[in-house]
């Protein structure tokens with residue numbers, strides 16, 4: 001077993017207090033006394049400091065994620081139950097299922113999963129042809145609870161018309177060209193509709209969490225995606241979105257429930273909030 005695997009196994013078996021203890025130890029143990037530093041040349045000190053930071057950051061990100069996974073064991077967040085990527089009819093033909101997955105995802109921006117699911121479920125009663133030929137105002141009525149319903153209805157009708165002539169997109173590159181589809185939706189669609197993980201889809205919950213702890217202080221979804229993709233093995237990518245989104249829906253909400261969180265001891269946001277209160 002590789003050293004990293006051994007460490008991860010130890011983490012998965014540790015209790016909360018043990019986890020915090022390990023994290024504190026790992027984060028701070030490499031601090032050296034001024035005396036021992038002074039024995040090194042300046043360039044060696046700089047190089048050691050850089051290496052040490054990279055090692056700590058790498059270790060930190062993966063293990064913070066393991067703690068979040070522990071807090072998400074029950075998988076009972078809205079994203080687990082009514083996430084837009086779960087809203088399709090398995091009894092329909094594969095092309096229709098893919099259309100339903102993509103339309104459901106297109107309904108989701110700026111809207112809670114419960115509302116998206118309610119509207120997406122209404123659309124399951126209609127074929128691609130029905131939606132392509134439906135009056136736009138009719139479509140708006142079917143999805144009226146989602147935010148930006150007029151624009152979303154227009155984009156979904158355009159998608160249905162496109163699909164009739166060209167079929168459903170089969171790659172990330174084809175998908176992201178569709179109006180109303182961004183990087184997150186395209187990656188989730190390819191992952192669910194084709195079982196291909198081509199990247200880590202990033203949403204606002206993930207940006208908030210990663211900036212608070214912090215895992216990565218950056219608001220750009222593309223930069224955060226690239227950072228997380230560099231931190232984790234490809235086989236782990238497929239689960240990261242749902243794990244972090246659920247954590248953001250249940251505990252690290254915009255108004256966080258820090259008292260329930262196992263990351264309090266290392267969270268910068270929590271420390272700042274409690275210092276300023």
Ligand code: SF4
Pocket residue numbers: 212213251252253256257258261262263264267268269270
């Ligand atoms: S301590 Fe609070 S702010 Fe920090 S990660 Fe946990 S829930 Fe979020």
